[in-house]
Amino acid sequence: MITMENYEGWLMRYADDALTAAERRQVEAFLAEHPDLREELDEVSSVRVTPLVATMPGKERLLRREPAGVWRRVAAAAALLVVAGTTLFFLNRPAEGEMIAELPASTDTPASPPAPLPQERGVDSLVDGSAALARPASPQATEKYLAEAGTDALHSPENTEHPERLDYLVELERLERLDNLAKLDSPDTLEVPPAPAPRPTATLGIVVEDARLASNPWRQLLAFND
Amino acid sequence: MTVSEYNHSVRQCSDDLYRFALRYSNLSAAAEDAVQDAFLALWERRGEVEAAGARGYLLRVLYRRLVDQHRHDAVVRRATPAPADEAYAQHDRFELRDALSQALAQLPEQQRALVLLRDLEGYDYTAMATFTGLSEQQVGVYLFRARKTLKKLLEDYR
Numbered sequence: 001m002i003t004m005e006n007y008e009g010w011l012m013r014y015a016d017d018a019l020t021a022a023e024r025r026q027v028e029a030f031l032a033e034h035p036d037l038r039e040e041l042d043e044v045s046s047v048r049v050t051p052l053v054a055t056m057p058g059k060e061r062l063l064r065r066e067p068a069g070v071w072r073r074v075a076a077a078a079a080l081l082v083v084a085g086t087t088l089f090f091l092n093r094p095a096e097g098e099m100i101a102e103l104p105a106s107t108d109t110p111a112s113p114p115a116p117l118p119q120e121r122g123v124d125s126l127v128d129g130s131a132a133l134a135r136p137a138s139p140q141a142t143e144k145y146l147a148e149a150g151t152d153a154l155h156s157p158e159n160t161e162h163p164e165r166l167d168y169l170v171e172l173e174r175l176e177r178l179d180n181l182a183k184l185d186s187p188d189t190l191e192v193p194p195a196p197a198p199r200p201t202a203t204l205g206i207v208v209e210d211a212r213l214a215s216n217p218w219r220q221l222l223a224f225n226d
Numbered sequence: 227m228t229v230s231e232y233n234h235s236v237r238q239c240s241d242d243l244y245r246f247a248l249r250y251s252n253l254s255a256a257a258e259d260a261v262q263d264a265f266l267a268l269w270e271r272r273g274e275v276e277a278a279g280a281r282g283y284l285l286r287v288l289y290r291r292l293v294d295q296h297r298h299d300a301v302v303r304r305a306t307p308a309p310a311d312e313a314y315a316q317h318d319r320f321e322l323r324d325a326l327s328q329a330l331a332q333l334p335e336q337q338r339a340l341v342l343l344r345d346l347e348g349y350d351y352t353a354m355a356t357f358t359g360l361s362e363q364q365v366g367v368y369l370f371r372a373r374k375t376l377k378k379l380l381e382d383y384r
Binding site: 049 | 229232244262366
């Protein structure tokens with residue numbers, strides 16, 4: 001029953017469309033009896049509070065750290081498997097030292113011995129049976145030989161007897177030494193070993209194409225994670 | 227609710243709660259404090275509160291906090307002598323100078339809360355009745371008076 005004492009609540013709910021059909025008809029009948037209430041109805045229907053345009057400051061500070069999700073756990077397990085697999089793979093691989101012995105990897109240790117000097121320029125062919133002046137096998141050996149023997153070896157009794165022969169021998173020795181040093185210094189004359197061919201390495205289904213990656217388990221892991 | 231559900235409600239509700247509190251209290255610092263308290267309460271009760279009921283729980287805590295704050299401020303205002311500069315005091319109390327904020331500040335607590343619940347949160351009469359513990363008819367009466375007062379104050383302001 002709508003009266004002048006309780007009409008406020010009814011009118012408001014009527015305006016807010018919060019009544020049943022039967023209740024609406026009651027309100028409409030009451031309004032027909034009291035036409036002056038139409039004005040109040042219009043008033044209360046026209047006022048609405050609008051939200052301010054504002055955002056909560058420091059919203060991020062209200063957030064809490066979330067525990068690792070299922071997928072993060074799966075990813076962690078997968079990473080662990082890769083580490084284990086890689087470690088096993090490298091444990092079963094020949095040691096690095098053996099690899100280097102096989103591959104002519106270093107530039108200062110030529111793969112093949114330097115080309116032999118022409119025999120006619122060999123010292124031993126000039127000094128008969130002189131073991132002391134045997135032609136050094138390599139430039140390094142020449143250096144060692146000259147450092148140890150010095151020119152003393154050249155001053156054998158027979159050489160001392162023939163000074164012109166001694167001069168010739170010393171000059172020859174010097175030329176040979178220069179020749180060998182030049183071979184050492186000039187990169188063109190050194191045989192640079194070819195870079196080891198990339199070796200595809202399959203481990204746990206991951207194919208590592210790059211030889212540098214293959215030689216470093218951590219780089220391999222990083223490559224996987226990228 | 228889970229931690230991620232809690233975080234979702236932070237992202238989803240914090241701005242709305244802040245706007246509600248700002249309309250209610252008219253002071254940004256008070257609004258911010260109330261919203262923070264509401265989320266702190268939700269975090270502590272996350273074991274009991276379901277994700278679906280998070281927004282309602284937050285609003286209830288926020289409202290309680292705002293009412294307490296308002297009453298506390300009223301006590302403090304009565305206890306402290308009014309400053310000589312009344313304009314300054316007004317400015318201090320009400321940060322938002324727009325007509326609607328000024329008008330809302332003059333409504334009784336419950337009327338203000340109901341208008342905000344209805345207009346900002348879109349509560350229906352059942353929800354408003356549950357929230358305030360009033361009957362739907364009483365809710366209608368309070369809303370009717372609140373809107374009438376607002377209308378009058380806004381017209382005076384022009």
